Amino acid sequence: MKIAVLLGGVGYDSQKRTINGILDRALIDRANIYIFTCVGWKYESPSKYAKGENNIYTLPDFRQYGGVIMNSDTIQDTAIVKQIEKSIEEAGVPCVDLNPRNSRFMSVEMENRIAMEEITHHLIMRHHAKNIYYISGPSYSADAGMRLQAHQETMMADHIGWDKDHIYYGDYSFESGRRAVRKFLSEAREMPDAIMAANDEMAVGAIVELRQQGYCVPEDVMVTGYDDSEITEYNYPRLTTVRRGEYEAGQIAYEKIAAVVQGKDVERHTVIQGKAVFAGSCGCDFCTQEDVARMQMKFIESYVHESRDVETLRNFSAEFTGLKDLDDLIGCLEQYIRSIDMEYFYFCMCGSAEDYYEEMERVAAGEERGRDVTVYSDEVWVPFAYEKGEVTSYGKFSRSFLLPEECAMRRSGAFYIVLPLHFQDYCFGYCVAGSYRPAFERRFYQDFILHLDNALETIRKQDMMRAMVRKLDHMWISDELTGVYNRSGFYQCAEQMIEQAGREGKSVGVIFADVDDLSKVNGVYGHETGDSLIKAMASIMVQTQQEGELLSRYGGDEFAVLVTGYSETDMENKILRIRRMIENYNMVHARPHMFSASLGYYMEQNAKGVQAGELLKQAYEAMYNEKERKKAEEERTDAIEGGEQLLQEEPIMNLESDIT
Numbered sequence: 001m002k003i004a005v006l007l008g009g010v011g012y013d014s015q016k017r018t019i020n021g022i023l024d025r026a027l028i029d030r031a032n033i034y035i036f037t038c039v040g041w042k043y044e045s046p047s048k049y050a051k052g053e054n055n056i057y058t059l060p061d062f063r064q065y066g067g068v069i070m071n072s073d074t075i076q077d078t079a080i081v082k083q084i085e086k087s088i089e090e091a092g093v094p095c096v097d098l099n100p101r102n103s104r105f106m107s108v109e110m111e112n113r114i115a116m117e118e119i120t121h122h123l124i125m126r127h128h129a130k131n132i133y134y135i136s137g138p139s140y141s142a143d144a145g146m147r148l149q150a151h152q153e154t155m156m157a158d159h160i161g162w163d164k165d166h167i168y169y170g171d172y173s174f175e176s177g178r179r180a181v182r183k184f185l186s187e188a189r190e191m192p193d194a195i196m197a198a199n200d201e202m203a204v205g206a207i208v209e210l211r212q213q214g215y216c217v218p219e220d221v222m223v224t225g226y227d228d229s230e231i232t233e234y235n236y237p238r239l240t241t242v243r244r245g246e247y248e249a250g251q252i253a254y255e256k257i258a259a260v261v262q263g264k265d266v267e268r269h270t271v272i273q274g275k276a277v278f279a280g281s282c283g284c285d286f287c288t289q290e291d292v293a294r295m296q297m298k299f300i301e302s303y304v305h306e307s308r309d310v311e312t313l314r315n316f317s318a319e320f321t322g323l324k325d326l327d328d329l330i331g332c333l334e335q336y337i338r339s340i341d342m343e344y345f346y347f348c349m350c351g352s353a354e355d356y357y358e359e360m361e362r363v364a365a366g367e368e369r370g371r372d373v374t375v376y377s378d379e380v381w382v383p384f385a386y387e388k389g390e391v392t393s394y395g396k397f398s399r400s401f402l403l404p405e406e407c408a409m410r411r412s413g414a415f416y417i418v419l420p421l422h423f424q425d426y427c428f429g430y431c432v433a434g435s436y437r438p439a440f441e442r443r444f445y446q447d448f449i450l451h452l453d454n455a456l457e458t459i460r461k462q463d464m465m466r467a468m469v470r471k472l473d474h475m476w477i478s479d480e481l482t483g484v485y486n487r488s489g490f491y492q493c494a495e496q497m498i499e500q501a502g503r504e505g506k507s508v509g510v511i512f513a514d515v516d517d518l519s520k521v522n523g524v525y526g527h528e529t530g531d532s533l534i535k536a537m538a539s540i541m542v543q544t545q546q547e548g549e550l551l552s553r554y555g556g557d558e559f560a561v562l563v564t565g566y567s568e569t570d571m572e573n574k575i576l577r578i579r580r581m582i583e584n585y586n587m588v589h590a591r592p593h594m595f596s597a598s599l600g601y602y603m604e605q606n607a608k609g610v611q612a613g614e615l616l617k618q619a620y621e622a623m624y625n626e627k628e629r630k631k632a633e634e635e636r637t638d639a640i641e642g643g644e645q646l647l648q649e650e651p652i653m654n655l656e657s658d659i660t
Contacts, residue, residue, distance in 0.1 A: 001031045003257055004065045006057055006084065007098075008074035010037040010419075010440045012172070012201070013229035014246050015074065018098065019440055021250025022069060023415055029258060030413035034402065036060055038420055039446045051374065052422035054080050059376055059418065059430060061400035062091035067257035069250075071098040073142050094260040096253040101142050106256050106268045108249045112143055113150040115242040115274035119196065119224050120154040122276070127222060127283055129193035133166045135180040135206060137198040147198050147226065166192075170202050177205025185213060192221055194282070200225035200232050200241055207235065207281070222282045233298070237280025245272040309444035312339065313451065320455035324462060326353075329455055330384045337386045340448070344409045344434025347384040350377035350427060352396055357463070364467035374425045382407075402432070409434045419449050423457035479553040481531060482538035490552035494562050494612040497550055501564035502608035508564050509571055509603025510612075510619035513537065513578065514627060515557035516596040525593065533557075533595055540581040544574065560616060564607060571601045598627035 005022060009015050019035060026033050038053035054077045062068060068088050072081045085104055088095050100109035123129040134151055137144025148167070155162045168183055170176030177197060184192060195210075197203035203225030207217050217223050217237065224240040225232060232239035249272055259266045278284040316336055323329050330347075337345050349356070351371070359369050371377055382394040387408040394404040402418070403409060409416070409432075417439035421428040431449060433439040439446075477489030485493065501508045515537050522530040534557055541559050545551050550562040563571070578599060586595055600622025604610050 001029070001066045001258070001261060002064065003031060003033050003254070004060045004062065004068045005033060005035045005037075006060070006068065006070035006075065007035075007037055008054075008071070008076060009039075009172075011039055011443055011446055012199075012227075013231070014199075014227045014244065015071075016441055017246035018071065018250040020437075021247035022254050023250075023437075024247075025251040025254045026258075027413050027415070031254075031258070032412060033415040034060065034065070034418060035415065035440070036418045037440070039450070048424035050076060051425040052427065053420055055375065055422065055425075055427055056418065056420040056430065057084055059399065059420075060402070062088050062093055064400055064402075065091075065093055066261050067093050068095040069098075069253045069257065070095065073099040073101075078140075094257055096256050098249055098253065099142060100269065100271075106260075106266060107270070108252050108256070109269065109271045110244045110246065110249050111271050111273050112146040115244075115276045116147045116150040116226070117154045118276040119240065119242065119278075119282075120151050121158060122278065123194045123196070123222060123224070123282060124155075124158045124160055127194070127218075129222060130160055131166075131190055131193045132160070132162070133168075133180075133184050133188075133192045133195045134162075135168050135170050135177055135195065135197040135202045137170065137172055139169050144198050151196060170198075172199050172201055174201050174205035174208070177202035177207075178209040181206045181209040181213075194222035194224070196224045197226065199227050200229040200239060203239055203241070203281075204231055204235055207239075217281055218283045224282055228277055232277075232279070235281070237285055240279045240282040240284065241277050243275045243277055245274065248272055305442070306444075309442070309447075312336070313444065313447055316448065317451050320451055321458070323455055323459055326356075326383065326459060329459055332455075333384055333452070334386065334391055336448070338389075340438075340445070342386065342433060342436050343388050344432075344436070345384075345386040346382050346403055346407070346409070346432040346434075347421075347429075348380045348382050348403075348431065349421070349429035350380055352379070352381050353383070357467075360460075360463045360467040361471075363464055364471040374427055376427060376429070380429055419446070421449070421453060421456060423453055423460075426457070426460075428453070428456050428460075479538075482535055482553050484538055484542065484559075485550065485552035487552065487554050490550065490554065490560060490562070491612060493550050497562060497564060498607050498610055498612060502606070502610070506565040506607055507567070507603055507605045508562070508607035508610055508615065509566055509601055510615040511561040511563070511571065511575060511578075511599060511601040512554075512616070512619035512623040513541065513559040513561075513597050513599045514623055516598055516627070516630070517593075518557040521593055530557075536585060536589075536595065537597060540578060540585065544577045544581060554616070560619065562612070562615070563603075566603065568603070571603055575599050575601065598623050598630060600624070600626050 003026065005019070007015055007018065015037070023033060036056050036059060038056050054075065057075055057080050070084065072084070075081050075084070089104070095105040097105045097107050098110065100107045120132070123132060132155065134148065136148045139145070152162050165187065166184075168180035170180055180202065181195070184195070195206050197206060203223050207223050210217055210221055210223070215221055226242045228241045228243040232241050252270055252272070256266050319332050323332060333347065355371075359371070362368065362370055376399055378399060379396045380399045381396050382404065385392045385394060385407065394407065397404045402416070414435050417433040417436065418430055420430055431452070433445065436445075438444065477485055477492055479486040498508055515533055518530050518533060521533060534553075537557070537559060538553060541551055541561065545561070548564065552560050554560040563574070582595060582597060589595075600619055602615055602618035602622055604615070
């Protein structure tokens with residue numbers, strides 16, 4: 001059985017507990033769990049970065065899964081949530097949402113009111129708090145709204161009024177807790193007795209700010225949190241909080257999906273009761289000596305891991321900064337994936353290598369990219385895969401399958417952590433870590449992916465710059481009208497060809513061609529017609545060009561071809577082919593004017609020491625002599641035709657004279 005799990009804010013303890021609850025129950029059944037998540041969980045103004053993060057929820061094709069577990073309240077983009085809901089319904093698969101307000105699907109509710117009421121009542125009745133400030137989650141978060149409402153109603157029930165100026169809407173981060181305290185202290189008419197926060201991170205941020213401003217907790221201000229995160233144990237004094245039961249919610253959510261798949265009847269809505277945990281931050285310190293020792297050891301272990309992680313990330317970041325291309329990145333990636341003790345890792349990119357470099361060329365040319373770079377492409381490829389110590393790669397496959405069918409990770413009883421690869425809203429692809437709990441339990445892996453994102457963007461910019469340089473170089477040496485080399489391009493390439501021919505003892509020669517009477521065509525029929533003749537001449541020269549020859553539009557209506565290793569016969573045969581192509585052109589294209597060209601050549605039997613300029617000069621003179629010969633022949637023909645006409649008219653004139 002395959003189950004897709006969608007939730008946001010993977011760095012938060014509440015989400016870690018939810019994931020662990022799902023995995024610990026599902027892996028017993030040998031189910032495969034695919035966790036689509038991201039690091040970003042900001043509820044402030046939408047940004048390109050947030051869009052790039054939230055894009056991961058559009059990746060799964062729910063038709064490939066037996067069921068879906070999601071926490072829609074943790075996915076920032078409401079439009080994406082609606083898209084997810086629609087896709088799940090269209091796929092016809094069972095879904096459990098940890099947001100009970102979603103009546104479309106089965107749900108597991110982690111009740112938000114009772115424990116919050118209990119803590120508010122506790123502060124008022126046990127600790128005699130009257131002036132209580134509140135740091136809420138975002139105004140449009142359903143969970144945050146229920147917690148705030150429970151707090152306000154309890155205040156009123158206990159005959160303590162609340163003021164809207166005593167409420168700050170944060171984003172669940174440490175920093176928003178600090179901002180809230182700065183606002184409260186700068187605007188408050190009197191010192192708060194207590195500050196309640198809608199999660200532990202904001203509560204700890206508030207405690208840090210209070211201490212920096214000279215206040216003690218709980219002696220001067222009591223502080224409480226919510227979620228019973230790991231950080232509550234490390235904080236001194238230990239934080240008063242609410243244990244919600246996310247682990248149990250994850251287990252129940254899986255059990256509901258499994259039961260539906262087996263055709264069993266399932267209770268659609270299940271409620272898990274939260275539990276208040278009173279501790280030192282409100283003055284109720286029940287911490288024992290054993291608790292302190294355990295927390296100290298846990299802190300030391302965490303500190304050792306984090307020190308190693310920071311060193312690894314520092315080295316990783318330094319190496320990524322100097323990478324030049326995708327091959328460099330893959331080599332560096334292999335080194336670090338091996339060092340972090342991961343069994344499976346798949347680096348999946350949109351499209352293919354060819355698609356990527358073609359996009360760079362199109363951008364350099366000022367054209368459309370060829371795809372919407374803010375969404376996942378229909379096909380992806382894996383330039384780097386790490387499978388139990390072996391490094392490999394996989395070609396194109398449909399993103400519906402997430403990973404190629406033949407990959408080694410395809411087995412029962414596995415779980416997959418899927419994170420987006422992007423820079424701002426530019427979508428590179430996604431990465432998959434296989435059966436690797438640190439991918440969601442430790443911040444290190446999430447920061448590792450962020451460094452990978454930045455490295456990909458650095459390489460993309462360098463590739464784009466190289467493509468632009470190539471485009472400029474091409475413009476510098478190429479003729480815009482015909483697409484062949486221009487005079488600069490000819491000289492840039494000719495010297496190398498001549499030197500190579502000289503080393504090999506080969507001959508070298510130049511054929512020079514000039515379109516006849518182009519100025520007359522321009523004067524009578526216009527420059528567009530003249531340009532069409534130049535392009536026709538270029539097309540003929542290209543069609544008769546062989547490998548190793550250098551063709552250029554030397555100027556105006558003049559073309560030059562540099563060849564090596566040719567005999568005199570070869571040169572004459574090539575000119576003959578060009579002339580026949582011109583004849584064929586005149587037969588196919590009916591025009592009021594004849595298309596013709598003068599050609600000449602010059603060659604040296606040994607290219608050693610030969611200069612391109614001298615070859616061109618001699619070939620030009622041969623072409624010029626051909627043009628003069630043709631003009632002289634035309635003049636003789638015109639004179640003969642004029643004389644014949646005069647002879648034909650002469651007797652008539654005499655006859656008329658005789659009659660007269």
